[in-house]
Amino acid sequence: MPISGSYQHHSIQNIKNDIVIFFGGKECSISTVNGYLHSLFGLGYYYTKFEIQSQNYITDHRELTGLILSDFVYDHLATSDSVAFQDDAEVIFTDLVVKVPLNLSHKSDTKKTFIKGTLMRNLFIPYKDIFLEMMNYIKKSDSYQIKNDGVMVLNADWNIFNKILISKRMQDSKKNKFINPTAGITQIEVGVDRYLQNIFSPSEIIEIEEKVKKLKEIFTSIELDPTYLFSLIENTSKHLPTPPINSEEYQKSSPYKKSILISAGSRLNEYKAWPLKLEADIEKDYTSKVKVEYENKNKFNVQIEEDSLKNNNMESFSTPKEGDFILRSMRPNIVKEKKLPEPSINTIDDILDYLIKVINEDYDMPTLGRAFEIAHQKLLKIVLYVDYMWEMSKLANIYKKKNPNLGLSEKEKENLLRKIYDWKTKTKNGQLKVGQKLKEER
Incomplete structure (x- = not known):
């Protein structure tokens, strides 16, 4: 799988780090015809460390003032595995995202000490140099000049994925360097003005720019102890007006999904899967989050891309040939035959x-x-028909023709489990069309 981006006409051999640090000031979730877009605006810093030749690491960065995530990217982050603070709805620390509110005054002293120690050990010490580099960059007079340079958005929209969009207002002296390719980013191009105008009103865009301008002023003035980076949170909280904690918002929680953005709270019990068309271009580690007891799952509304559930994916699947490229999450597992x-x-x-x-x-x-054949036969003894009876029979025929010792891929396993959980939910909620046998038993 080729790694995204290039650097000075060289192919990227390996990316060691590609992270985004973001001091958010304004967030918004927007419903569109394709789904939801979740946006965050403020002061951001994309940092990457990579090699173009063996043992020759290079660092690069890009200034950001906005993040726009499609619903499937947001949900991928929000359902990532917790590293710490599993029982805290405000402070989030997973293997993919860390979110820390500036206002911790309502926490007990014991809780604040625990948060401080965990963040120092797992965030501020390992990434100390990157935080210091960003803070020094913020203090530069020509950084985050949004009135002159416009908004710079790292975009994970459906059609503009893994690109940084910049404004036509950006000064040529800055633009010529900014648009150079870098590791981890597919493309950097002009086009953010029209993009934002399609989403936000003129007054909202002005509000975004004013918020970024204000954050630039505040963070430029903040004193930071380089030996104690938690002072970044302590000192920032003194300068920023922090809105009162809305306990109802922070009490919204799910065992499956973190509330990264308050504006995304209405989607806390929804999940949008990663589109297969993007998985063909992006290799990502995948862990199934469906292997849970149904009693704990029945209130979790799972949304799947329609293509990912079509049976023709299963029918067309065959044993991979030597040299075929298949994502890890889509590669079938080799398993031993065993009795049902x-x-x-x-x-x-x-x-x-x-x-x-x-x-x-x-x-x-x-x-x-x-197993599907047995289930179908048993179902016929209980009910004349249900909506998924034909599909159950079709799956039985598809899988019986597959090669022995070939198990489901992680992706196919996830999709199949979700399909059956969906059948269970519909059965439980009485949403299925059922035949006379079941009605008589009731």
Whole structure:
């Protein structure tokens, strides 16, 4: 898989770091025809450390004043695995994102000490040089001059993915250097003015620019102890007017999803999967988050890209040939053949639980096909029909024809589990069309 970006006409061999530090001032979530866009504006800093030749590391950075994330990117971050603060809705620390509010005054002394120690050990000490570099950059007179240079947005929109959009207002002396390719970013191009005008009103764009200008003034004046970077939070909180904590907002939580942005609170119980068309271009580590007990899952509204659930993906799948490129999350697992467990099935819920158990225990595809066949036969004894009966039979036929010892890929396993959880939810909520047998039993 090629690594995004280039540097001075050289291909990037390896990226060691590519992180974004962002001091947010204004956030907004916007509903569009494609889904939600989640935006954050303020002072940002994209930092990357990479090599173009073996053992020859180079660092580069780009100034940012905005982040725009499509719903599937936001949800990928919001459902990443917690590293610390699992029970704290305000302070978030996962393997992909860290969020720390500036106002910690309402926390107990014990809690504040714990937060301080954890952030020092796991954030400020490991990334000390990057934080200091950013703070020194903010103090430069020509940085974050939004009135002259316009907004600079790192964009993860559906159609403008992994690009930095800049303004036509940017001074040529700055633009000529800024648009040079860098590691981890697909492209840097002019176009943010029209993009923002399609999303925000003129008054909202002015408000964004005023907020960035104010943050530039505040952070330029902040004194920072380079040996104690938690002073960044302590000193900033003295300068920024912090709105009162809305306890109702912060009490909104889910065991599956963090509330990174307050404006995204309405989507706390939704999940938008990563589109397969982007997975073809982006290799990312994937961990299934569906392997949970149904009783803890029934209030979690999972949204899947329609293409990811189409059976033709399963039908067209075959054993990869030597030299074929397949993402790790889409590569089938090699598993041993083993005997199916004896089903104890009396209800539709029992049938679906049986399928979930078999999928989670990693049987090969022909055995999985037999499990779907058993489930279909048992279903026929309980009910004349349900909406997914034909689909269950089709899946049985598809998987029975697959090669022995070939298990589901992580991606296919996730999609299949979500499909069955969706069947369970519809059954539980009475949303399915059912035949006479089930009605008589009721």
